[in-house]
Amino acid sequence: MSTLRRLRRRDAGFPPLLAAIHDPPAALFLRGSGDDALLARPAVAIVGARACSAYGRSVARSLARDLAAAGLVVVSGMARGVDGEAHRGALDADGVTVAVLGCGIDRDYPAAHAELARRICGRGLLLSEYEPGVEPAPWRFPARNRIIAGLCRASVVVEARERSGALITTDFALEEGREVLAVPGEITSALSAGTNALLRLGATPVTSSGDVLEALGVDPVPVAEPGAPLAPTAAALLERLRDGPRTPDELVRAAEIDPAQASAALVELELAGRVTLDEGVYRVSI
């Protein structure tokens, strides 16, 4: 277990961006093997619904992966759904991620994310303004969101219902004059009502990780060309998946190939990071 430490506002290592908000916490409790100085590095928040869709999960993960690979610190709240995927995506890219908790620093909440917390501690930091032993409570989470927004130069909302906690984060971000970005969703989906409303109010739409990097003025890392060229079957299936998410059976029928070949080709695409699989549905990675 990594040691707990405390960082007071007047300490030199206190993140300057957080110190600049109008009610910064008096002190931060830290856990994890990450260097305290990483809090001063350019960071981006990725937040969203806990009960998110497969689309939200996939977007949050690949977005976090790309942004972490570009050298940004990915900050989120370690909740289920979008938050968890954002941390996982950053870890996938061997990047640095910071989780801001709404409870005492010694707690892993939710308990299902204990393993995730352990992995975050490996390279990054867990952070809280609450002393060890403080129980999670509903009213602590909005306060936690102010720290998430405060640490970051930009906040990205992946999926949010109309009255989502993620929108509290963007409210704080806007108050402090930070960048707010939102991932567009289907206009018929209740899970995208909050993000689409943000876009209507003028948030920057995210159509690729490049949009986020551009908003922050960070140079995108040159995308590594996919090593081996795709086999013809895989390429044909990828082309069909660009029309929208499909189940393997739909692809088999549309492309008129046999199920064994299709399964093998889809795994090839998955290993190449070109598609993601969620609950039996394949979709193209952004």
Next chain:
Amino acid sequence: MHVLARAITHALVGLEPRRVEVEAHLQPGVPGFAIVGLADRACQEAKHRVRSGVVSASLEWPFNRRITVNLAPAALRKEGSGFDLPISLAVLAATRQLPPERLAGHAAVGELALDGRVRSVAGALAVAEGARRAGLGRVVCAAQSAPEVALAGVEPVPVEHLAEAVSYFRGEIEAPAYVPLAASELASPEAPDLADVRGQERARRALEIAAAGAHNLLLAGPPGTGKTMLARRLPGILPELTRQEALEVTRIHSVAGLLPPEQPLVTVPPFRAPHHGASAPAVIGGGTGPRPGEVSLAHRGVLLLDELPEFNRSVLEALRQPLEDGVVAVSRVGGHALFPACFELVGTMNMCPCGARGDPAVECGCSPQRLAAYREKLSRALLDRFDMAVAMPRPRATELAAPPGEGSAAVRGRVEHARERLRAAAPRRTAGASELLSSAVERLPLSGRGRARVARVARTIAALAGAHEVEPAHVAEALSYRLPAELPS
């Protein structure tokens, strides 16, 4: 005058026959009838059936004697009504209504009706096997039990009535002939055909692989997508049982009393689908004297656990031993027994408790906590026993209107070929295939056990394809059947 006579039968401990000597002793004194030797209730009630049966057969019952029947060894628990016939034969021999020496070389098993007719009992096959081992050449039994007795390689003496048995022992008639059932009468019951399944190409393919490699299969998807329908068609594409396997299965089904009289030998792989409310003893085996449970009834066949997360956690955990060892040890008051339980497990589950997940037409209303609780009901240890998992999304209307798919017979042909190939020389991985597997372990959430599972499934896929080596494409397809990341890991 003291008179003693002896008849032989067998009691079952699990599936194992134990020789039981039925001794009848008559002595003068206060008239009475006692059965001793740890006889259970059904066995005690034999007194009434035997007395009525003997009288109905126009034979004499020694009403004025004190009758003691001992079932030896006395320490072994005896269950059931199969002792009726040997008890009555022993009493009749003791009263010299039939020559006692003629009982030698015979075993007897059967229940008596009050009018003296002989009824069949469960477990006749195992009793006959006991007789064969004890060197007894003939088994007197009900006509309905005769095919089972013949299976054990012992000559059956099928009798309809106690009087017939007595005439036989007196030498008044020849042994009633046993006419084996013609092969056409042994026709196996119609199994549902795979041609009924429309669409679901990937799940069909997975079913074929599971059949060829005897892999345990997990089907996940919203209700009404044909998970159960597909699982019910698995026995139909498994190879027929060998004679040895058929005997094993028949013995278990005989003990459980599940053999239909017209089908004494189970030749097709059995299919069992216990309800999710089933208790652990019902699934694993139990009872006062150990009885085979569903896992043993599915021996050499398929055990379908429909709605897997709805089963009691204790039942699911208890499945781990038979899944690992292929046998299940049951310890009860009435003794210990080992039952074979080598089956292929098929589990079905919804993607969430409300069932809407994975269905584009409905929105799922399950909270993340409820969803996690549903999935966490399946322990990692149990999920580890599933070699393959397939998501079955809701098919579109056009798929359901599609022409019928390939029939079971064609698929079974391929499965049989693949099994032969796996038996002869299991294909080995090429360097490229091993490399793909290693890179998958790095990139996908795949445990060490998961890797071994993928390797096994890939071998089956190669065998199905008729390849001599496991190629990268086979590993890739096997990877597509790995357990999804959503399940607890």
